Amino acid sequence: MQTITLDALIPREDFNILSSTGSSSNTRNKQTLSIEDLKYDSFFFSALRKPIFQRETNEWDAEKVCSMIESFVNDELVPAIILWRNQGGYIFVIDGAHRLSSLGAWINDDYGDGPISISFYGNYISDEQRKAAEKTRQLVNQKIGSFKEIEAISRNRISTENDLKNDIAKNLGALAIQLQWVDGNAAKAEDSFLKINQSATKISEAELELIKNREHSYAIAARAIVRAGKGYKYWSAYSITEQEHIVELSKKIHQLMFGIGNINMDDINSLPIGGPLNSSLTLDVVTQTVRICNGLDRKTKTNVGDANEVITYLRNTLRILQYINSKEKFSLGVHPFVYFYSGIGKHKIGSYYGFLMFAKELIEKKKIDNFIQVRSRFESVIYQYNFLVQQIIRKDRQSKRAYVSIKDYYVLLMEIILENPTYSNEAIVEEIKKNDKFKYLQTEIVDNETVAVKSNFSRGKKQQIKMETFVESLPRCPICGGYICSNSVSVDHIQRKQDGGTNAVENGQITHLYCNTTYKN
Structure with missing residues (x-):
């Protein structure tokens, strides 16, 4: 199964991070999420974060991403998203990162290969990731239509020959996803995250261990390797020289x-x-x-x-x-x-x-x-x-x-x-x-x-x-x-140079590096 990498859409952050803006009060949290909230430059989406220990958002294939978007635009049941807001005003996704990222991918046209992902991964997107992203885009555009196209139909108040797209454009503004909020401090939020994610798509034993030991050296090293030093920098507390060495x-x-x-x-x-x-x-x-x-x-x-x-x-x-x-x-x-x-x-x-x-x-x-x-x-x-x-x-x-x-x-x-x-x-x-x-x-x-x-x-x-x-x-x-x-x-000399071997093609052979440079000598 070829999965889609949507990890860049919602950045990671520490539960305890503070912000210069935001309120410590969680008494007026919104109860639903509209399509406008999922645009990358919206107030809500810019405040969204995943916990730093959250697994990569890369477990769904093109069909599942498309199915999630279809469920939303067709006003079918979409499970509630569970969130927690910290003292600094950041909104952490406790459950529903794949659902939010799938909708965000459609709305922002970034299935792992768009501007958001390119910036997140420092201009490096693997060929495999690009191909998976394009496959998903084509599937969604075929079954639903691009968000840009649907938005144009709605804003210009025009109709197309495609009744499905017309219906989506008419109803999109009224659709919403239910939200649930976790009350309590960072420890309560982390406990809620682990309980929810263990009962749904179960976290592997190795990943659970990595979450619990996320500040340990081997865990930081592993996180750095996974994305070749790109994305969220779990090592950002170190000096610039040390950070550069880790990335290299x-x-x-x-x-x-x-x-x-x-x-x-x-x-x-x-x-x-x-x-x-x-x-x-x-x-x-x-x-x-x-x-x-x-x-x-x-x-x-x-x-x-x-x-x-x-x-x-x-x-x-x-x-x-x-x-x-x-x-x-x-x-x-x-x-x-x-x-x-x-x-x-x-x-x-x-x-x-x-x-x-x-x-x-x-x-x-x-x-x-x-x-x-x-x-x-x-x-x-x-x-x-x-x-x-x-x-x-x-x-x-x-x-x-x-x-x-x-x-x-x-x-x-x-x-x-x-x-x-x-x-x-x-x-x-x-x-x-x-x-x-x-x-x-x-x-x-x-x-x-x-x-x-x-x-x-x-x-x-x-x-x-x-x-x-x-x-x-x-x-x-x-x-x-x-x-x-x-x-x-x-490339090795069959007859060694010190024994009179020449650089003629017929005196050459390919070998293992170790065999030529170490074992042979």
Whole structure:
């Protein structure tokens, strides 16, 4: 499902922020919301805020956004919006951010790619976000009409051949959304937010943890990475130099995790290691990446951090991601599809987490060369037996530590290949199954389609055939034999310069950066 990013329409703010204007009295709050209130330059809309810990407003797809707008213009039931006004006069959305943002997107013609979003994201909108926005705009304009068009019909008191648009224009001024208000202080507002959002679209455990620890260093680092240092600055209390450093590191990490934010399954070299950017799991993935790269588990006691700690966490995260796949000379250049995607192109989060921890251990224990020695067979096994990782995840799901077991699986796999370099893939896996921790693994895969029938290939099978064909055509590193990703390569002399090698084309080859600059030497 391709979701729409409407996060820029309602900015974030701290519950305790004060304003130079506004009243501390909440006794005269309005009870309904009209269409004029949702124009970006209206008094009401300019006072709207989301709590700083609110999840990104990016969980609805084009159809759901359009359906919300249709419900409003057709005077159908729209659940009440729940708000809270603080002492400074800011109006916080406790429940209903997606509903308000969907209407605001229509009225202000900004579905994640308009002037509001462009300003919010510092002139950077990913290709994926632009495409999703345009798809939504076309759907809404087709079913309802643009707000600008409806407004022109109303203001000019003209009729069109489209009866639906005429009716919408006549009735729009009389339509309203019911409002409910939370009474009490900031603590009451936060408690109301958590209770409401846990009972509706449930907040994930990782996100709930991030909300409660939002002032801690790892949480600030994660928030910075999600939007590449753009949008609301959770680190604004730090010095300008520190803020600039945080933004710089966040951009680099974001780029390594998500690329340009547009997944093209016809180009497996372009797949991002962190999965799709516009996903409801993005914040969880980023937060867990920071935690793993910094050795923080759920039992680790974390403190409210200063800028130096945030920067340290970002540096550590960047370093490990650079080892995994980057243009740095020490990069292993692991191929994202081989390691982190299923046969039909779905991102495997557990494999990603497990390899993060595996790479961290290789670096810390200085065992990268051991990995290079076995890399060819290692990748052959994990690709042929990619379903074993899913078995590990299912087995350890309840402990919420599956990625640790996946790391252990990778370590064991490497050790067995080192000890038995001539073993076949099948023999290696049988050795893994002899280990008490992994004796439950099943390698006998049953194909439910035992009888071939005359039929078209399913969508999933077509994708799988394409992916397998693409992998077969991937180049391999002549030094280690591992798959090469075109985003992280080095051009190497076959015969070294010091041994008389020339710069002739026939004396060149592409290798992994680490293999050429470090392992080979």
